[in-house]
Amino acid sequence: MKLSDFDFDLPEGLIATRPAKPRTSARLLLAEGDRIRDLHVRDLVEIFRPGDRLVLNNTKVIPARLTGSRTRGEAVARIEITLMEPAATGWRALAKPLRKLREGEVIRFTDTLSAEVAEKGETDLRLVFNLDGDAFDAALAEAGAMPLPPYIAAKRAPDAQDREDYQTVFARHAGAVAAPTASLHFDAGLLAALAARGVAFTEVTLHVGAGTFLPVKVEDVTTHRMHAEWGEVTEAAAAEIAATKAAGGRVIPIGTTALRLIESAAQGGTIRPWRGTTDIFIYPGYRFRVADALMTNFHLPKSTLLMLVSALMGHERIRRIYDHAVREGYRFFSYGDASLLIPDG
Numbered sequence: 001m002k003l004s005d006f007d008f009d010l011p012e013g014l015i016a017t018r019p020a021k022p023r024t025s026a027r028l029l030l031a032e033g034d035r036i037r038d039l040h041v042r043d044l045v046e047i048f049r050p051g052d053r054l055v056l057n058n059t060k061v062i063p064a065r066l067t068g069s070r071t072r073g074e075a076v077a078r079i080e081i082t083l084m085e086p087a088a089t090g091w092r093a094l095a096k097p098l099r100k101l102r103e104g105e106v107i108r109f110t111d112t113l114s115a116e117v118a119e120k121g122e123t124d125l126r127l128v129f130n131l132d133g134d135a136f137d138a139a140l141a142e143a144g145a146m147p148l149p150p151y152i153a154a155k156r157a158p159d160a161q162d163r164e165d166y167q168t169v170f171a172r173h174a175g176a177v178a179a180p181t182a183s184l185h186f187d188a189g190l191l192a193a194l195a196a197r198g199v200a201f202t203e204v205t206l207h208v209g210a211g212t213f214l215p216v217k218v219e220d221v222t223t224h225r226m227h228a229e230w231g232e233v234t235e236a237a238a239a240e241i242a243a244t245k246a247a248g249g250r251v252i253p254i255g256t257t258a259l260r261l262i263e264s265a266a267q268g269g270t271i272r273p274w275r276g277t278t279d280i281f282i283y284p285g286y287r288f289r290v291a292d293a294l295m296t297n298f299h300l301p302k303s304t305l306l307m308l309v310s311a312l313m314g315h316e317r318i319r320r321i322y323d324h325a326v327r328e329g330y331r332f333f334s335y336g337d338a339s340l341l342i343p344d345g
Helices: 041-047 133-143 181-185 188-197 235-246 256-264 304-313 315-327
Strands: 027-032 035-040 053-057 059-061 065-072 075-086 091-096 106-108 114-120 125-129 173-176 200-206 229-233 251-253 274-278 294-297 338-342
Touching: 027 041, 027 315, 035 041, 035 315, 041 188, 041 338, 053 235, 053 256, 173 200, 181 294, 188 200, 200 235, 200 256, 229 235, 229 256, 235 251, 251 256, 251 294, 256 274, 256 294, 256 304, 294 304, 304 315, 304 338, 315 338
Parallel strands: 027 338, 053 200, 053 251, 059 173
Antiparallel strands: 027 035, 065 075, 065 106, 075 091, 091 125, 106 114, 114 125, 200 229, 229 274, 294 338
């Protein structure tokens, strides 16, 4: 299975830099087996059935982009930091420029927030902040910017609007440095309408890491190693999902992060409570244990997420779906349109 098998031509103009407004006005490509329909997210009320259970990732994106300075004598250097994930002590982070930093130096972001370079590696570093708990959260909210994906950040800087746009309406547990983007299409009105129709919801938590944007660098994709991310499926969540499966209902994760988490929790064959880090890599040939369908955005060429949807729908079918999406002008990636992939048709 070659990396080139998952390549396709994507016009630059189809990369979305802002989301649709309102959220539910985004376009929705519905693929049921080989049938493709062009709809909108608001049409989910007519598509989902009573007894369906949607699995939502309730992680909360932190404003992980920081700009500060380090002082060495009279020389002051500007430093850009992107937090990646919590470490046993402090945070793993990317720094630009990394070479200008030394272990033991302090980076000042505001009058109240600073961090010491506790450890420096070849590609990243570990920072220990001067604050923790609620004080750290408050200072980070003041100093930080939302960590937009590289393909958006290359086109524009994050702004105040991204604090709302790049956060789901059910975000509860802070810790992600990237959004579960399929969930960005939901608002309170759509959730209420789905509940009234008899659709159930289960929340799980997977803190999406910056590694989600790392490219695949091996030609044989089966040898790729995924980044690890922390997640939890509570006892109540596992019981709800198991009950839906037993009753013959469909379990539909909203986004690849929710799908990867519940499949991690079902590696023994059935869904179980689960807590820890997962580096599950889903590519064609994978046997799904829990997910019956998937709502997700449109993914990058040669990405692990494109491999995941190919595992669900089949490689040739996904190629036809993406050809259709490009031809019809669907908007791609984090702020783009959505697809609902139902393999059985």
